Amino acid sequence: xxxxxxxxxxxxxPEGAIASLNCTYSDRGSQSFFWYRQxxxxxxxLIMSIYSNGDKEDGRFTAQxxxxxxxxxxLIRDSQPSDSATYLCAVSGRGNNRLAFxxxxxVVVIP
Amino acid sequence: KAGVTQTPRYLIKTRGQQVTLSCSPISGHRSVSWYxxxxxxxxxxxxxxxxxxxxxxxxxxxRFSGRQFSNSRSEMNVSTLELGDSxxxxxxxxxxxxxxxxxxxxxxxxxxx
Numbered sequence: 001x002x003x004x005x006x007x008x009x010x011x012x013x014p015e016g017a018i019a020s021l022n023c024t025y026s027d028r029g030s031q032s033f034f035w036y037r038q039x040x041x042x043x044x045x046l047i048m049s050i051y052s053n054g055d056k057e058d059g060r061f062t063a064q065x066x067x068x069x070x071x072x073x074x075l076i077r078d079s080q081p082s083d084s085a086t087y088l089c090a091v092s093g094r095g096n097n098r099l100a101f102x103x104x105x106x107v108v109v110i111p
Numbered sequence: 112k113a114g115v116t117q118t119p120r121y122l123i124k125t126r127g128q129q130v131t132l133s134c135s136p137i138s139g140h141r142s143v144s145w146y147x148x149x150x151x152x153x154x155x156x157x158x159x160x161x162x163x164x165x166x167x168x169x170x171x172x173x174r175f176s177g178r179q180f181s182n183s184r185s186e187m188n189v190s191t192l193e194l195g196d197s198x199x200x201x202x203x204x205x206x207x208x209x210x211x212x213x214x215x216x217x218x219x220x221x222x223x224x
Contacts, residue, residue: 031210032210032212034212034213036215042217043199043201043215043216043217043218044154044201044215045215046212046213046214049212051210088153088154090212090213092210098144098156098159098167098169099144099156099213100156101146101153101154102153103152103153104153
């Protein structure tokens with residue numbers, strides 16, 4: 001079982017719609033969860049961090065964490081063409097503190 | 112505050128050669144991590160340094176090594192390059208080894224021919 005899994009294929013959403021991304025992780029003791037955005041040819045950029053169960057909102061982004069079910073999700077409201085990128089889920093494992101990344105989900109916002 | 116700086120941005124090397132990549136973390140950050148990113152494997156953890164000590168290591172062969180200096184700057188070295196080492200190498204720093212997020216540099220694009 002992979003440490004962090006993002007199974008959805010490329011996601012195409014019309015401009016103004018909600019994009020929903022999901023991520024599951026294997027280490028039940030994980031404590032820190034992050035979403036990064038990576039534009040083509042660029043490095044990952046932190047957009048959200050979440051540490052406790054529930055929702056965390058930051059502008060048009062909402063991260064949701066459910067430790068019992070071991071998943072974390074990201075909602076992008078009012079999607080804009082500038083949101084077109086690959087979104088990486090990252091989880092900090094228990095004990096060693098290193099960040100493990102999922103392979104990412106590509107989001108394409110269609111004007 | 113300046114971000115994470117990686118040099119060089121691009122490198123072309125031949126199989127069998129070695130390469131050294133450099134990373135300067137954000138001022139005040141003592142933890143530096145290195146990742147390899149390829150289209151097929153995504154972001155793969157190489158190692159993490161904190162206060163000049165390697166604290167975590169990923170599943171890469173011994174050809175991949177690194178070090179951290181007293182000013183928190185870090186270098187990674189790849190010896191006996193193979194075609195499969197062609198990748199984007201990303202350095203990231205964070206304030207401590209705890210639960211703070213990583214901040215990435217722009218990366219070094221290595222091409223091995």
